[in-house]
Amino acid sequence: MPDAPEAIRIDRFVEKQFKVSPRYELLPDGVLGYTAFGQSGVTAIVITTALDEEGGSVSERRIRTTLAHEAGHGLLHTHLFALGEKPLKLFEDGHNQPEILCRDVHGTPRESRYDGRWWEFQANRAIGGLLMPRGLVTKAAAPFCEERGGLGLSALKEDQRERAARELAEIFDVNPAVARIRLDDVFARNESGQLTL
Incomplete structure (x- = not known):
């Protein structure tokens, strides 16, 4: 790796x-x-x-x-x-x-x-x-993330999700659909807007 x-x-x-x-x-x-x-x-x-x-x-x-x-x-x-x-x-x-x-x-x-x-x-x-191994995705997505919650957990900014997918698709040489799915795995969307553990 x-x-x-x-x-x-x-x-x-x-x-x-x-x-x-x-x-x-x-x-x-x-x-x-x-x-x-x-x-x-x-x-x-x-x-x-x-x-x-x-x-x-x-x-x-x-x-x-x-x-x-x-x-x-x-x-x-x-x-x-x-x-x-x-x-x-x-x-x-x-x-x-x-x-x-x-x-x-x-x-x-x-x-x-x-x-x-x-x-x-x-x-x-x-x-x-x-x-797209998790550790490498986390590093590559860092510019599109922000700290949230009392623990300061890294979360993907929702308004940056598509841009991050396109950028990571280029970095990892995958189709954008693969990058979108992986970003959703690593940085799950939370409908309520609040992060959970």
Whole structure:
């Protein structure tokens, strides 16, 4: 992990943590990537070549996000395969299916839909923690914060939230949506206007 806020080398994390190098393959439309598991853990993390072919910073950021999502599966779900407890409804079509979890898209690029697969929800939540570690986010967001309450806790100024998201997206090389979600995790919005512990 870097000492100062900067883009996390998620590809390097995958290589060190799981002892596999991410690879690119042509995947079915809508599938951004997948994680393959064996008895000893993660055996492959694969990203669709379609993301790489798009080019540009948005594409690069989608690749990084997909790698983080797949790393989330590796960190959170390896035990399901090592223990033989596969997620319900993932492998309905037979026992000879490859043991994988995949990241896919639903509908249009702007449409966001959660279809109830808990393992995908968990892998999505891992993206922020892997690409934007809490300590580095706190440092990077400091110019957009103020001390509040009797304890002087640091809180993100509501009128600076969007500006902070854009700035942190650049610093951590993530899409602004990822930065917004992570800022909401680290600096939760309080509807009442009062900080709570």
